[in-house]
Amino acid sequence: MALLRQDSLVTGQLLRLLLLHTAWEVGSGQVRYSLPEESKQGAFVARLAQDLGLEVSELVSRMFRMVSKGRGDYFEVNLQSGVLFVKSPVDREEVCGQSPLCAIDLEVIVDKPLRIFHVEVEIQDINDNAPVFPVNGLNIFIAESRLPGSRFPLEGASDADIGTNSLLIYTLSPNEHFTLDLQTKNDQTTSADMVLKKPLDREETSVHNLLLTATDGGKPEHTGSVQLLITVLDANDNAPEFNKPVYEIKLLENTANGVLVMTLNATDLDEGTNKDISYYFISHLPPDGRDLFSINSNTGEIRVKGEIDFEVYNVYEIRVEAKDKGNPPLAGHCKILIDVLDVNDNVPELAVTSLSLPVPEDAPPGTVVALISVSDRDSGDNGKVTCSIPPDLPFQLVSTFKNYHSLVLAEAVDRERVSEYKILVTARDEGAPSLSASSSILVPIADVNDNAPAFPQPVYTVFVKENNRPGAHLLSVSASDPDVRENAFVSYSVVERSVGEQQPVSSYISVHSESGHIYGLQPFDYEELQVLQFQVSARDAGFPSLCGNVTVQLFVLDENDNAPAVSPPGSGRGSPGPELVPLSAGAGHVVGKIRAVDADSGYNAWLRYEVQEAGTAGPFRVGVYSGEISTTRALEEADGPSQRLVILVKDHGEPALSATATVSLSLVESPQAVKWDSRQRVGSEGPLVDMNVSLTIAICSVSGLFVLVIVVYVGLRCHRGPEVMCGPGKATVVCSSEVGSWSYSQRQSRNLCVGEVSAKNDLMVFSPNFPHSSENWEEKQQELTPNAAGQVSLWK
Incomplete structure (x- = not known):
């Protein structure tokens, strides 16, 4: 039975120790120390870590920190030894004034788990202040008729110290007429009266100089004095x-x-x-x-x-x-x-100490955000304070010790939804009427890289004229990232691929990594490249980084940068001399044809032929769009033995480009092939090929048989044979955009054969750049109709 009773006793003691240890872990402890004022910097105060039951080796890992409440930063803890020492000397009179109790409250906070200890350091007064009189000298007038025992109150001295250090004892310099009467209350001198102990005789001594000395009760003691000038009066x-x-x-x-x-x-x-x-x-x-x-x-x-x-x-x-x-x-x-x-005339005061700001958006509930202390300078119910925050916030206040509260995270937060919370903390006292004060705590939410950059549209389309300046800005792409700082810092790059004959995209364009501006590295040539499609990647600087892509379609627009090119005269016929025109040629007789091509497309490739100086054309004209040179009337001998025509070939671009060809014509009675001047120029006139007069005379003397052959030949030339469509010529890419310019269509050249004459490029077909069936093409071919000159043009 005794053994069982002893085991029960041991079990009860262990249970009490366990409960005490649990209460210590959950609650907060308080430790109190005392320290003389004016202690030197580095002076030892206490082994704080040991007194709080903390392991010195865990102070750093548990984020040991100490917060001083409102009265300066006078103490510091050595994290290597756990010793509390003086950081800067404390002047009790400066910190607490005349308050009998002077204490500095410290808060010790450790994490893992979070614990808060309250430490109070009492500052003990030392005798470091001497008594001080309000004036250096005091004039006292006393009538000689005053009787012994008369009292004369003296203005006392004040001492900034407290307790025995401020307990003053007054003494008067030795004299035969006056003595001091010290009035005490609660063993402390409150005032001193000078008492007349012997009648005064003004005729014997009219002025008395005395020294009043105040001595405090400190060790060592300090003194202060005032000069008393006593003037004896009569009547x-x-x-x-x-x-x-x-x-x-x-x-x-x-x-x-x-x-x-x-x-x-x-x-x-x-x-x-x-x-x-x-x-x-x-x-x-x-x-x-x-x-x-x-x-x-x-x-x-x-x-x-x-x-x-x-x-x-x-x-x-x-x-x-x-x-x-x-x-x-x-x-x-x-x-x-x-x-x-x-009276209740002081509103509560709040002091906020931030602990974990900003709060990561993935922080778990229960994370401590800030430590809040409240106080009220009033007394009694006027100084009792309660603290609260608005509802519907993902935070809550948890009371820790006396007027201390912890602001903790109550639920998960999302920075992209709310980037920061402005929490209004309200402190209200219990006075009548009640007073309150508020303080706002701005709690920013730290970003986590959980959003990839995104472009506002899946495809960017840009139209760029050819011959652009190298380095010219083409367009800008911009991606947004709802994250912040490095998680939202987006850098751009082009996704490399091959274009054409294994040319990399980066040889055509470049993307500025920060702004997203896209620049052309070289001039685009519409005749070589009409469409450039590539992808731009936007990547943030988070860890790990996230990225998004967008497609860019760059369409090259044609410019009028190619002048018409005139084929060498007589090309395909090999005619070496000037063009011979029979005098018997009637109106509408085709003498020859100017053949010119333009490497551009659309209106920039649409050519117009005209005689440069209309007054010099004589009986000849040139087809505006066909380039055929024909007679306007029957030839006469008065037209002269020779003619020279300067043909201007001009496109429809803005500004228009042109080229000229000089044609020399000799009027003879026998038809010959036409010879073309093999020189062409842009915007200028070539030299004329004058007719050889002697050659003309020789030709005119040809026999009648040869004249007959020429007449037959001319008859064959004037005969209009059936029109035949020849094979297609070289295809050239043109542009026909939505805004009225030509973009992404093809120009198809057809050679139109008229009778036995060599084929002429009279037909120009423009078609959009989209696939079409052979049936559609045959339907378009049926729309071809020749004009009066035997020329056909088809525009689609």
Whole structure:
């Protein structure tokens, strides 16, 4: 039985230890230290880690950190040893003033798991301040008629220290007439009166110089002194007297200016002017209370003239002097103690310490975001504060210790939906009426690379005129990424592939990696390349990076950059001399044909023929679109033995380009082949080939038989035979865009054969760049109709 009872006792002790350990892990502890003020930098305070039960080796890994609440950064912890030491000396008077208890609150925070410890370091006062009198010298006037035992209040000294260090003892320099009477309360000297112990004789000594010394109770002690200049006066021997030496008044803080506090009344047994009394303030404790109250020197009314604040001072001590108008004047004195009552006039104060900002968008619920402390300078219920945040936010407040709260993540967040949260923290006290204060916490959500760059459209289409300037900007592509920073920094590149004869796309265009501007690296030639299709890739800088692609279709538009090219005269016939025209040729007789081609397409390749100087054409004309040279009337001998025509071949481009061909014609009675000037030029005229007069005379003397042969030959030339469509010529690519220019069509040249004459390029067929069946092509061929000159043109 005894063994069983002992086992139960051991089990109970273990259970209590387990519960105590669990409570320590869940809750927050508080440790208190004390430290003399003005301790040097680096002074040892305590082994904080050991006292808090933390392993020194885990301080760094558990992100050990310490936060000082509101009163400066005076302490620091060595993470290698866990020792709390002084970072900068603490002046208790500067930090806490006259407060009897001076403590600095520290918060120690560790993670994994999160624990918060509250450390209080009490700053102990040392005697580092000497007593100080408000003035360096004090003039006192005493009538010689004053009796021994008369009291003369002296303005006391003040000491910034507290406790025994501020306990003052007053001493007066040795003399035979005066002594000091020290008034004490709660074992502390509150005031000192100088007492006359021997009657004064002005005729013997009119002025007494004394030294009043104040000594504090510190070790070592400090002293302060004031020079007393006592002037002995004659005559008026009754001083004013108050009905009581001390008046106690209660006054609410924030009392308005001008409010009457009290009215003093002193009496004087003298008569006449020696009985007229004036009132004056002679000292204030604390000294700055002098600016908060005023006294009417004639009536003795004391009124408020400044802002009374309970949180600054809750007790004021005022000493008043009532002085008569005798010669010399005499004075009586009293003390006024004013107790200030607290009202709820201070709103709560919030202090926010950020811990984990920004919050990653993939952070789990329960993540600590910030630590919030609230306080109120009022007292009682006026200083009790509750804290709250608005609902419908993915955050919540968790109370940790006293007026400390942790702001934690309550649910998952998405930066692309809400990039940051502005949380309004409200602190409200329990005063009547209640006061509240708010503070906004901006919680940014950190981005995670979970979105790939995306283009606003799947395909970009751009039209570029050929002969573009190398390096010219063609178009810009832009991809957007809803992420931010490096996750949204998009770089562009071209997806490499081969074009044409194994030419890489990068030899034609380049993409600026940052702006997405696409530039042409070389001039495009429509006659070589009409369509360039490639892909641009947009990749962000996240890790891992994500990318998206877009297709770009670049259409090259034709420009009028090729002048018409005139075929060499007599090409295909080999005629070496000038063109011989029989005089018997009638109107409409075809003499020859100008053959010209243009490497451009569309209107840029549509040619027009005309005589450069219409006045020199004589009986000849040239077909506007066929290029055939024919007679306008029957030839006559008056037309001369020879003619020279300068034929201008011009396209329909903007601006138009042209070429010229010079044709020399000799009028003879016998027909010959036409010879063409083998020179052509753009925008200029070639030299004329003059007819050889002697050759003309020789030809004119040919026999009649030869003339008959020529006539038969001319008859055959004038006969219109059946028209025959020859095989297709070389195909040339043209453009016919949606905006009215020619883009992506084909120009098909057909040779039109008329009778026995060599084939002429009279037919130009323009067709769009899309597939068509042979049946459609046959239907289009049926639409061909010859004109009056035997020329046919088909436009599709």
